[in-house]
Amino acid sequence: MAKVIVVGAGPAGIMAALSASKNNDVTLIERNNEIGKKLKLTGGGRCNITNNRSIEEIFDKVVSNKKFLYSAFYTFSNTDLLDYFTENNLEYKVEYDEKVFTKSDKSEEVIQLFNNDLIKNNVKILYNTKVDDLIIENGEIKGVITNYGKNIYADKVIITTGGKSHPLTGSDGSMFEIIRGVGHTINPLYAALIPLVIKEMFVKNLQGVAMKEVVFKVKIKKKKIEITGDMIFTHFGISGPGVLKLSSHINKVLENEEVEITLDFLSDKSREEISNIIKSNPNKTIFNNLKGLLTQNFLKEILGALDLLETKPTDLKKEDEIKIIDFIKEMKLTVRETLTIKAAMVTSGGVSVKEINASTMESKIIKNLYFAGEVIDVDAETGGYNLQIAFSTGYLSGCDY
Template sequence: MSKVIVIGGGPAGMMSAIVAAKNNEVILIEKNKEVGKKLKITGGGRCNITNMREIEDFLEKIIKNPKFLYSSLYTFTNLDLLEFFKERGIEFKIEEDFKVYPENDRSDIIIKTLQDEMDEVGVKIMYEKTLIDIIVEDEEIKGVILDDESIVKADKVIIATGGHSYPKTGSDGKIHSILKKHGENITKIYPALVPLVFNEDWIRNLQGISLKNVKVSAKYFKNKKISMDGDILFAHFGLTGPVILNLSSYINKYLKDGNIELNFDFVPTVTKNEVRKIIRKNNNKSIYNNLKEILPVNFTKHLLEYLNIDKKPNNLTKEEENKIVESIKELKLNCSGTKSINESIVTSGGISVKSIDSSTMESKVIKDLYYAGKVIDIEGLTGGYNLQIAFSTGYLAGISV
């Protein structure tokens, strides 16, 4: 029986520890007082655990290194994950866009189930211990060094410490600098699934206003185009919301080269001519009252104020009408950057997939060292994809040690 150390008590680490413990002695090392600290806050605490798309379609929602994940996602699918929890008494529900949540909308039941299973299979957990280095001899892992200077020997090590996002939960990304000095290839780190900052001051007045099913498009690196629909939320710094977060993962790397112009269609199911008719539908009402059948009044009021248009529809010039229509159907805003990585949901970058055997999750640089979860340079959109990636890579690493 081999001795296996798992570093990190997130979803990837807990799953790998559970699976590995069936044939090995397993020690899980967690820097917090509890496991699953980041998992607890995912999905606003509701835990969007996976997505029910077919795996072929699932892979299309992974925007960075999807081919690397073929083995892990087919070895432990979204159906396998749900069956794992259902066998332990957890019920689930499917919501919009095939997102899967626990029936009771609580992430703590997922964490408790994983904790109970670790107890059941004999995983030993060392809390409030931080990895400061790994022990490598002749390109082979021999153990780890902790912050109290203690050395824990091991035959195999699984690193599942997460990326750089939400460092207060423990995933501060320091592991990457440790691994780099041992020869691992670390790709450049960027915030991903992160709110976007805009230059236009007037949109700060829209803070707190949310809009549904907005079409957002952009041109970025070498005239690449991206377009997607979803909900947005205006904030004091710019914009957030699901479609903004997803879009950020495409353009984040290119914002260092300058601003990127985003185009907004706030009513993609309504044509320009239909908007014109709605504007002039009732000449006795204000324009924003006419428009309230397609847009919130608090949004159109601020938009008309920005356009400096304050009149009834029958006094509206053709030029002013065109301005309103263009602002609703083709508003252009200049994105100047993202919020910090501390506010991003996931990290873009990490251990290069070229350094990992995708069929086992073992490092190609250091023998008997394995990786799972967001410590690797893999990245999905919002909707349960990143959690499934964590569980699947954790499972594959666990059965491979």
């Protein structure tokens, strides 16, 4: 029976350990005193375990290196994952945007399930243990060196230590230097699924205003990107599910330049329809005619900025009407930067996929060294897709070939 070491007990590491345990003696090394510490945070603590879309649609939600994930997704799909949970008596539900949550809204249920399954499959877990180096001989991995100075030998090592976001959960990026030290390329790390800092000062006056089903448009080089989702204005800019999705598409560009985005707050209404609503009751103010369509605080701010809060349609100049509709249908905002990577839900960047065999997750540089999850340069939009990447790559990396 071969010996396998898995480094990192997040979703990728847990699934790698379970997959490998079918035919091997598995040791799972975790620097915290519990497994799945970051997993607990997903879905606002409710655990957004995956997404219920078809696997083909899930590929469309991958932002970086989607082709690399073909084998992983088809070897262990979202359907396979949900079947696994069902077999282990975990009840789940599908919500808006096909997001899958535990029926109880408790991430602890998922953690407990994994704990029980790891025990059942005789996976040995070393808690409060950090890997300080890898043991490499003649281009082949032989084991790891822990922070206690102990050498642990194995026939196969799987690295699943995550990225650099949420460092307090253990994914502080320290493993990247070790991986780089054995010859792997680490692509630049960026904050992904992260709130955006806006240049225009007026957004501060909208702090706390939440907007539904906003359409975000941006042009990156020649590529047009369109994202729909909810958002909220903050003291520094904008946040919310739609903004987090958008951030993963523009984070790399923001390193060198600002990015202009366009927001449509009423995508189901044409400019002409909004014009008609503005003029619908000449005896009411423009504000009163529009307030059934949009949040009142939002309307007060944009109409106040244009000095039109008390104006009636009969007194409205055409150029001012155009300005109102521009604010609603084509608000232009300049993104200066993202918040720091510590605040990101996901890290973009990591071990270059060019140096990993996509069919097995094995390193092309070091024999019997494998990678899975966020440590690899793959990431997706928010909605359970990044967890599915972790589970799929983790499962594939633990398989025997």
